[in-house]
Amino acid sequence: MSSKEEREQRLLLLLSKKQEYVTSGELAEELNISNKTVYRLIKGINDQSSDGILIASEKGRGYRLNYQKYMNRTHQQLSRESQVTPSERRKRVMEELLLSSPRATNVYQLYEKFFVGDSVISSDEQLISKELAQYNLSLERKNRTMAIIGEEANIRKAISDLIQLLNIIDIDELKHNETLNFNNYDVLFVLDQLRLIEKRLDIVIPHPYNVNIFSHLYILISRSRKVGTSLFTMTETVSQEEKQALAKEPILRQISKDIIYQTEQYLNESLPEVETYYLYQYLVSSRMQDSLEPLAIFSPEVSKVTQLYLDEMSRQLHLSMTNEPIFIDLANHIKPMLNRLEHNIHVKNSLLDQIKMVYEDIFKNVSKISSMISETYQLPEISADENGFITLYFARMIETNQLPIRTLIMCTTGIGTSELLKVKVAKKFPELEIVAVVSTRDAKQFLATYPDIELILTTIHLNHQVSIKTLLVSAMFTGDDQKMLQTKIEEIYDDRH
Template structure:
């Protein structure tokens, strides 16, 4: 994604988080750009996605039409001639990777993009540099290009490239023109996933079902492009790999049945290693069902889970304890360790939104993950994985949020103040009203009520009192209620 697309996405996510009007000055400050750039971005977004997606009001700024925003999918051009340079290179790379180690004619690769020799040469340099991160080599001979390297590296690179990482509902893969997939293959693979779920008596949720789909689709696509997989794929399984399969006969049999179906579908014989690869994906997936939740874990899984719980408890300054919390997180950590050890990557389509909405939690999780990787000699834990872990702690905070200790302050502390108290308690149960006081007692209430989070007042509060306050009318109007709701959200965000 280019810098311009990143700015557009960042602007939309920021407006989605605020749920209210935001001035151009605030937007420019948050995004680290100028107000003129903000004006251009908003104009471009509305031109691309339809007028009214970002609404404006003089004196108040800009606001996102949230319903319109969430109803829209990512827009991608349907014609190759409209692809951006990055999208063009990704498509060319995908074709080369699927065909590896076979060479492809340069003219055939770039024919439909209508670009000249200088652009092609530049694309080659960028593609070669990108492939190096997977320890793959782009080889040019005369007028052909080929990608050379290990099969595992090739499949990993393809998985990171194929355009379906914004899919959350797996059925959305059907008849989706933006994905450029073979629809017969899509339907076949979806049937295999349903069969696997039926045999296991469990459901494979997002993102693991997408990951398994990706693995099988890449396998089928590779076999269509090459006559025979590299010799390394046809080697017999090692003794330790065979022992792992024998220890988990259920997943082995399910994996074997799915690969046999692929063989029948393609009329091709596959090496036993493909059964093992699919088995790895299944052991690296979290599943849902009556038998899916594990209650006993290896010492390593238990220790890593406790490192996360203790580390996040310290960083968020809240107690995070309980068997149910431990079990829930440990059931995620167990397959995550398998993914790390097997080199299996999951893509998190919600990552940008998670980082924006739960910025503090995500940052803290990232620090704990770095500690886990070093302490337990694991590969670096990716942002995608950290995003999923962040959701566990966001849920813990949301469901175990401490009440906001509130004092109501009025001129006399009686009469209308008691009416205000009744209205507030009825509308906002998350507020714990510890007392109703008169304004003349304001100087003494801090000694009587330490740890107050909010003063709800009908009179001005002295600047000497260092507690968040909100001035409302004694009648507690609709506008007062809306302002109080935003204040509550701000207090929770700071926590």
């Protein structure tokens, strides 16, 4: 993604979070860009929109995102079947070369469907080589052919990351999606194996863990078809250490063994014994929905890491997180995460950009704690994707444990219409704790007595400044008033974070 595309994406995410008018100055400040760049980005986004104006402007108020059009645009981008972008072209070429590795593939065969010249191919070669270097893989070009050389484990990891970059959300949609260049028969077989795993365990494997398991089995089948297991360079026997690991979860071990047997039957080819161990690792590295383990099941390391997250985030969020159900819920996420770190299994968080925007402070705190945990327990670096999942956990904790917003209703006399307003507000917004209804002349004295007030609803303009969030509403509490109040409540919750 280019820097311009990244700025456009951040701008759209910020506007989708606000869902109200935002001035160019506010956008420029939050995105750390100039006002001129804001205007240019908005013009570019609107010019590219095929569904009319995506970002509306209103003099004196700023810019506002048409959320319905934005969601339609996002959906169309994910499901488009139109022209392949340069980035997508390189991904498809890489996928073909990785699946065929170490066999060389003719350059003409790789690129004939993209209709590009030698200069583009040469540029792709440099960019692909740079991408492969992250996996300790190299791209070799000889006599108009290309081949990727490296260890089997690194090849599979690169393929897995490529598949996950497609942002697959709904696994079942794969059987109908013609844009992903997947073998439909292989897709159906792997989906059947996923359903079988869920049936045997009587659970649901949620996203993104189902994508990880799907990717692993699909890659295994694709590699076998392309090059045969005789060219696999992974160890073909199970080590004593791996056998001890398999013994820890006998049910998952048996399921892994059965799935690999089914795969052998499907391919009509024998697979190395170690494939059972690799699939087993993906299963124990997945969080199983509706499966909460008791406290006694967690290892000392899982318990210590979980408690450290809870202690540090409790301090940051000023929330008590001391009861056993909270601990067990987080530990059931931490346990497979630590296994993923140990075995270099990466999960793709397709919501990461939105999480970082909407829960910015929580994400930053989680990332700092994760770095501390990696250093303290000598663990591999905990990725931004993993931190995003942990952020969602604490965001859910906050949403379900929000303290009521202590609110003051104020009018000229403190009686009559303000009492009607109190009834309407209490009915529509139970998250507000209406502490009192007061007149404007009593406001200063009341605020001095109750300094923990977070919101003032007033039916008249205040002549003096107060440090508390204030909203001017009508005594009839119209629909517009309610929308403005909902926005104000969300601002208060964001400030608490």
